[in-house]
Amino acid sequence: MINDGSVPRLFGTNGVRGVVNSPDMDPRFALRLGLSIGSLMKGTVLVGTDARTSNEMLKSACASGIMASGCNVVDCGTVPTPTLQYAVKTRGVAGGVMITASHNPPEFNGIKCIDPDGTEMSRANEESIERRFHTEDFALASWANIGTMVADTTVIDGYIEGIVSLVDVDAIRRADLRIALDCGNGAGSMASPRLLERLGVRYVTLNANPDGAFPGHNSEPVPENSKDLIDLVRSGGFDFGVVQDGDADRAIFVDDTGTYQYGDRSLALGAYFACRENPGGLVVTTVGSSRCVEDAVAANGGRIMYTKVGSPVVARAMIENDSVFGGEENGGLIFPEFQFCRDAGMAVAKMIEIVAKHGRMSTLLAGIPSYSQYKAKTRCPEEKKRHVMEQLAADAKGGRVDTTDGVKVFFDDGWVLVRPSGTEPLFRVFTEAKDPAKAKRMAEEYIDKVKALVNGS
Ligand code: MG
Secondary structure, three states: OOOOOOOOOOOEOOEEEEEOOOOOOOHHHHHHHHHHHHHHHOOOEEEEEOOOOOHHHHHHHHHHHHHHOOOOEEEEEEOOHHHHHHHHHHHOOOEEEEEOOOOOOOOEEEEEEEOOOOOEOOHHHHHHHHHHHHHOOOOOOOHHHOOOEEEOOOHHHHHHHHHHOOOOHHHHHHHOOEEEEEOOOOHHHHOHHHHHHHHOOEEEEEOOOOOOOOOOOOOOOOHHHOHHHHHHHHOOOOOEEEEEOOOOOOEEEEOOOOOEEOHHHHHHHHHHHHHHHOOOOEEEEEOOOOHHHHHHHHHOOOEEEEEOOOHHHHHHHHHHOOOOEEEOOOOOEEOOOOOOOEOHHHHHHHHHHHHHHHOOHHHHHHOOOOOEEEEEEEEOOHHHHHHHHHHHHHHOOOOOEEOOOOEEEEEOOEEEEEEEOOOOOEEEEEEEEOOHHHHHHHHHHHHHHHHHHHOOO
């Protein structure tokens, strides 16, 4: 069932999101979406939530719709999104539904669907759900075939054991590491402390109680929300700190000196060791990722592939191209030996293993080149966007150009990416260079080029 464009879209890059009890995220919406989801999945559906105040309400409504379509529901409770994904994959069920708004403010919530292989739902399946939602094409079961709902609180056990089986626990225990862990009052609270316990590291937690009011800090792991963690690491004696977002699929690291490390740095570090352990391996990331990832891959003879922005796109490209590692620049790291989704639990375990085997995080990161980035935007009418992009690509003739998502033009020590906004009449211009002044200058140069093309010169 293909959406021909006549059906309004519900799902964004990472599920449906909305402000709780607005028309697009209230119990009626969740019930109707649950009916649509169950009508597609036709089997046992695992349901989990992050730590938000509206979770029980939305989960109940959504599960009600899923059961009405004849599917059995397994309520996995509050779990990280990757924990639910791993359970869907390993238990051979029809799919999963995660009630989460990830890193959004507390008044938001969302509903995200998982395909039977544990990956974020394909766009084709989302379109099928959207069509059923809008046309009310629900497969209502007869009274004798209504689904059941049972609770299962064991999925975190399987997730932790799955991670532990893929890292060198002996090396980790010998290293006697000490970690600062900030769960941000999110779903990571349920799994990450237990994981560290199981790995035999010493640790101190911050905000490790699930609380949908997010009393510690908002759930986006940006620098201003990581101050307490940085202070804790700087107090001394830690090998690194880590902060997870609200549903614990993303992890951001603070190195042993207490320096906040942006997601592209940990992505580069993971890529470096993945390519070292898998000679010639392919790393997949989005066109927006820093050049430092490509440098880390090249340093070990690996290959890089760029995709459109969005973790489901990265995950699918990894599956199709037999990739050894991948992820996004926002702390979403994907380890294919475990599963094809962003996973903050696996990211923490792998980073612990890397530090245990190879030394201090700050030293390892110092070996990876640094770049400065600059962001700007400029207006462009919708109807001129295609022309502008074609001209920019043609203009760079002879140089390296990537048109996967917008136009990305590479230079000796950086690049410029001009991407059309999907929702507004404007282009976003991102640049990167070794010298911050050059990054700014390149952005200004491309803003001028876009303006000239828009104005017809
Ligand atoms: Mg998230």
